[in-house]
Amino acid sequence: MAAEHARPAILAEGLIKRFGKTVALDGLDLEVAAGTVLGLLGPNGAGKTTAVRIFTTLLAPDGGRAEVVGLDCVRQANALRAKIGLAGQYAAVDELLTGRENLEMVGRLYRMGRASARSRALELLERFGLMEAANRTAKTYSGGMRRRLDLAASLIATPPVLFLDEPTTGLDPQSRLSMWELIGELRAGGTTLLLTTQYLEEADYLADLIAVIDHGRTIALGTADELKRDVGGERIELTLARGSDMELGARTLAGHVDGSVRVDAEARRLSAAAADGARRLADVVRDFDAVSIGLDDIAVRRPTLDDVFLALTGHAAEEDEEIAA
Amino acid sequence: MSVQPLTEADAHGWLYWQVSDAIVLTGRALRHIPRNPELLVYSAIQPVMFVVLFRYVLGGAIKLPPGVSYVNYLMAGVFVNTVAFGSFTTGVGLAEDLQRGLIDRFRSLPMSRAAVLIGRTLSDLVRNFFTGAIMFGVGILVGFNPTGGPLEIVAAVGLLLLLGFAFSWIGATIGLAVRNVEAVQSAGLIWIFPLVFASSAFVPTTGMPAGLRAFANNQPITHITNAVRGWFLGTPVHSNGWLGLVWGLGILVVFVPLSVSVYRHATGKS
Numbered sequence: 001m002a003a004e005h006a007r008p009a010i011l012a013e014g015l016i017k018r019f020g021k022t023v024a025l026d027g028l029d030l031e032v033a034a035g036t037v038l039g040l041l042g043p044n045g046a047g048k049t050t051a052v053r054i055f056t057t058l059l060a061p062d063g064g065r066a067e068v069v070g071l072d073c074v075r076q077a078n079a080l081r082a083k084i085g086l087a088g089q090y091a092a093v094d095e096l097l098t099g100r101e102n103l104e105m106v107g108r109l110y111r112m113g114r115a116s117a118r119s120r121a122l123e124l125l126e127r128f129g130l131m132e133a134a135n136r137t138a139k140t141y142s143g144g145m146r147r148r149l150d151l152a153a154s155l156i157a158t159p160p161v162l163f164l165d166e167p168t169t170g171l172d173p174q175s176r177l178s179m180w181e182l183i184g185e186l187r188a189g190g191t192t193l194l195l196t197t198q199y200l201e202e203a204d205y206l207a208d209l210i211a212v213i214d215h216g217r218t219i220a221l222g223t224a225d226e227l228k229r230d231v232g233g234e235r236i237e238l239t240l241a242r243g244s245d246m247e248l249g250a251r252t253l254a255g256h257v258d259g260s261v262r263v264d265a266e267a268r269r270l271s272a273a274a275a276d277g278a279r280r281l282a283d284v285v286r287d288f289d290a291v292s293i294g295l296d297d298i299a300v301r302r303p304t305l306d307d308v309f310l311a312l313t314g315h316a317a318e319e320d321e322e323i324a325a
Numbered sequence: 326m327s328v329q330p331l332t333e334a335d336a337h338g339w340l341y342w343q344v345s346d347a348i349v350l351t352g353r354a355l356r357h358i359p360r361n362p363e364l365l366v367y368s369a370i371q372p373v374m375f376v377v378l379f380r381y382v383l384g385g386a387i388k389l390p391p392g393v394s395y396v397n398y399l400m401a402g403v404f405v406n407t408v409a410f411g412s413f414t415t416g417v418g419l420a421e422d423l424q425r426g427l428i429d430r431f432r433s434l435p436m437s438r439a440a441v442l443i444g445r446t447l448s449d450l451v452r453n454f455f456t457g458a459i460m461f462g463v464g465i466l467v468g469f470n471p472t473g474g475p476l477e478i479v480a481a482v483g484l485l486l487l488l489g490f491a492f493s494w495i496g497a498t499i500g501l502a503v504r505n506v507e508a509v510q511s512a513g514l515i516w517i518f519p520l521v522f523a524s525s526a527f528v529p530t531t532g533m534p535a536g537l538r539a540f541a542n543n544q545p546i547t548h549i550t551n552a553v554r555g556w557f558l559g560t561p562v563h564s565n566g567w568l569g570l571v572w573g574l575g576i577l578v579v580f581v582p583l584s585v586s587v588y589r590h591a592t593g594k595s
Contacts, residue, residue, distance in 0.1 A: 092426035
């Protein structure tokens with residue numbers, strides 16, 4: 001048992017993958033202990049999906065080493081496949097089979113007995129709220145239902161390690177929440193989870209440990225709190241009244257803060273790092289008064305992963321305008 | 326406590342699971358047939374059109390050896406044409422599986438690497454049988470009169486199914502390599518059309534220019550059509566029977582391993 005714990009559930013060492021001239025992974029390193037939820041966070045094209053495809057034996061790396069539960073992703077691929085589950089970006093379900101048939105099929109292919117595949121399928125349909133649709137073809141399912149069926153299929157044989165590639169991309173807010181709940185239950189059950197996401201809030205909410213990757217490399221690894229701490233302390237965030245001069249506002253705020261001021265013109269929002277922000281608020285308010293800019297909202301908050309991302313990569317996860325202080 | 330997978334992999338040997346996987350995936354593909362009846366209808370429309378066009382439009386202008394009616398000559402070609410184009414379905418089905426991410430799921434499972442392909446090709450064999458039966462009925466309606474004995478008819482049907490099965494594996498290889506449904510359809514036209522038309526399927530090869538005739542007389546469609554025609558009509562098939570058999574088996578020997586090897590590296594999206 002002790003040895004089991006010492007061995008990482010997921011391991012990547014200097015992983016390299018090229019597609020023609022494009023370098024998708026450029027020496028990726030990762031180490032995930034059993035029972036951990038790792039959020040692989042990065043913008044589109046950072047290499048998240050490529051990494052998942054190597055761990056799930058769909059792609060062979062061009063260099064480096066990848067292991068899952070101590071099994072090499074290339075040399076021991078077949079033994080490894082029995083220990084993992086994969087749910088991809090697009091729900092990989094057979095549209096002409098019913099929900100129940102889909103699950104039983106995948107169960108049988110995991111080499112489960114007929115009876116246990118059947119009872120496990122029913123158990124998952126029940127738990128994922130698909131019981132009423134169990135005998136309808138997946139063609140008739142909504143996007144959220146398909147995604148749940150896909151996740152259920154990846155869980156049918158209770159694999160100890162689960163890979164979820166952007167599990168909530170394209171889902172409506174309600175389906176996303178129900179997906180989050182299901183992932184939360186899996187975490188509680190002790191499954192090791194690697195999930196990729198472009199959503200900072202999602203990684204923040206679901207993951208024990210976050211790896212930020214950009215251009216095929218891990219640029220930061222830590223808990224959400226550690227990453228936020230690294231970026232610095234509190235931030236002052238202002239929302240200006242409609243029709244305000246954003247540039248004048250940015251200049252006014254710049255005198256009170258430590259770093260550059262980020263401007264989100266559309267949301268009429270200014271934000272900047274400011275250690276001990278609460279004490280400076282009074283001065284900020286007075287100066288905005290002096291230049292006659294109204295404030296709709298004023299807040300001091302701890303940095304979000306958005307800020308982490310910007311600080312680490314030099315570009316925002318979502319495009320923001322940036323004005324130097 | 327660590328999570329342990331629910332599996333009985335060790336309870337049986339390698340061969341048991343190869344067969345089990347193939348059965349599971351054949352069952353899957355067979356379920357598709359009644360749930361997608363449009364496909365069965367569409368795969369019968371083209372051959373029905375051919376029967377009508379060739380029988381009534383072109384038939385009168387085609388020179389045949391004495392004593393054979395054109396409709397009796399034509400039907401063997403129609404059957405061959407039907408099963409040859411049936412390989413479209415295999416390629417299109419696999420390209421769809423790839424695009425929908427299903428092949429990724431299957432490839433991430435501890436299952437046989439050939440099972441997905443076996444499932445598709447076997448179920449398309451069943452589909453071919455049904456479309457062939459529809460064509461047989463249509464043939465009878467327009468005057469087809471098979472006079473071969475029961476054993477000969479069984480031999481003809483067997484060779485047709487072998488051809489369809491072999492071509493399905495070519496279709497599977499193309500579907501996995503090309504990956505795009507529309508492109509698979511065009512690719513299918515490019516290789517099947519010339520093969521079927523530059524053969525004895527619809528017209529005797531004797532009227533073709535020398536170079537084309539040399540090709541037509543030595544390609545699988547001609548051998549198989551001639552054998553099927555002979556068996557249905559109770560006329561001698563000469564060497565066409567075993568040549569057709571060799572062609573069918575030869576295609577399988579090449580394309581079964583080739584398509585499995587393409588499958589091993591197939592991904593929906595890179």
